[in-house]
Amino acid sequence: MKSLPILFLGIFFTLAFSWTGIVLVSHIQLGFLEPATPELTNAEEEAIAGVLFRDPDTGRMVHGRNQDGVQANPMPLVGSAQRGLRVYEQMGCLYCHSQQVRRQGFGSDFERGWGNRQSVPRDYILKERVMLGTMRTGPDLSNVGLRYSELWQHQHLYNPQITSPGSTMPPYAFLYEVRPINPVTGPSPIAIDLPAQWALPEGYELIPTRRALDLVAYLMSLHQDYELPEIKFTE
Numbered sequence: 001m002k003s004l005p006i007l008f009l010g011i012f013f014t015l016a017f018s019w020t021g022i023v024l025v026s027h028i029q030l031g032f033l034e035p036a037t038p039e040l041t042n043a044e045e046e047a048i049a050g051v052l053f054r055d056p057d058t059g060r061m062v063h064g065r066n067q068d069g070v071q072a073n074p075m076p077l078v079g080s081a082q083r084g085l086r087v088y089e090q091m092g093c094l095y096c097h098s099q100q101v102r103r104q105g106f107g108s109d110f111e112r113g114w115g116n117r118q119s120v121p122r123d124y125i126l127k128e129r130v131m132l133g134t135m136r137t138g139p140d141l142s143n144v145g146l147r148y149s150e151l152w153q154h155q156h157l158y159n160p161q162i163t164s165p166g167s168t169m170p171p172y173a174f175l176y177e178v179r180p181i182n183p184v185t186g187p188s189p190i191a192i193d194l195p196a197q198w199a200l201p202e203g204y205e206l207i208p209t210r211r212a213l214d215l216v217a218y219l220m221s222l223h224q225d226y227e228l229p230e231i232k233f234t235e
């Protein structure tokens with residue numbers, strides 16, 4: 001066992017080398033990214049200087065950049081949408097859906113209308129879990145929050161055939177509850193409307209569970225419709 005130290009040194013250097021390459025270098029390149037505010041040109045800056053805007057939060061009139069102008073992107077996931085990320089993970093949506101728009105010339109992501117620029121690392125820095133995905137049995141969901149209404153999302157999750165006839169996506173009907181309408185209080189305000197063809201029996205309504213509401217809040221939060229210093233919209 002003369003060569004034991006050499007064996008250990010060999011193992012050590014192999015591990016140290018891959019750690020440097022995979023962990024350390026990535027951290028140096030991407031570990032310090034922060035949300036970015038849109039950079040305005042001098043002309044744009046001048047154009048809005050001294051102009052009054054109504055602040056949507058307080059309702060008061062403010063000078064200079066409006067609330068949209070100082071919005072830092074990406075925005076953090078909060079509340080229901082953050083819980084919805086867990087549901088997305090648990091339901092295995094990742095196995096059929098990606099969340100990354102490829103750059104022009106790599107596949108037909110732009111032609112399919114999945115985004116108007118490629119995704120960059122900064123888009124994901126505030127996500128607790130990143131659902132990039134590698135399979136695309138279904139469409140890319142990076143910008144799905146911009147494509148449909150909440151009602152569409154609920155109908156589609158309850159039964160994909162309602163919105164997308166012939167779809168091979170499995171139904172997630174167990175995230176919904178079919179229950180009799182309360183005779184005293186009447187239909188629930190959160191009941192999901194269904195097209196006549198898919199209507200429930202008379203006197204019943206479709207109620208989304210907490211998890212369905214969270215999942216849809218998460219889907220509605222998915223959008224990469226902002227420019228960043230390193231990436232502009234593709235022409």
Ligand code: HEC
Nearest residue numbers: 091092093096137138139144147160164167168169170172
């Ligand atoms: C077995 C594969 C599969 C799984 C698992 C799956 N989907 Fe899908 N999904 C599809 C296919 C195929 C389509 C395209 C047809 C359609 O619209 O239903 C689709 C479409 C969609 C769309 C519409 C996208 C668009 O741009 O038209 C959304 C939103 C969606 N899925 C969300 C989800 C969510 C959320 C989950 C997890 C709860 C999930 N999917 C799980 C296959 C899948």
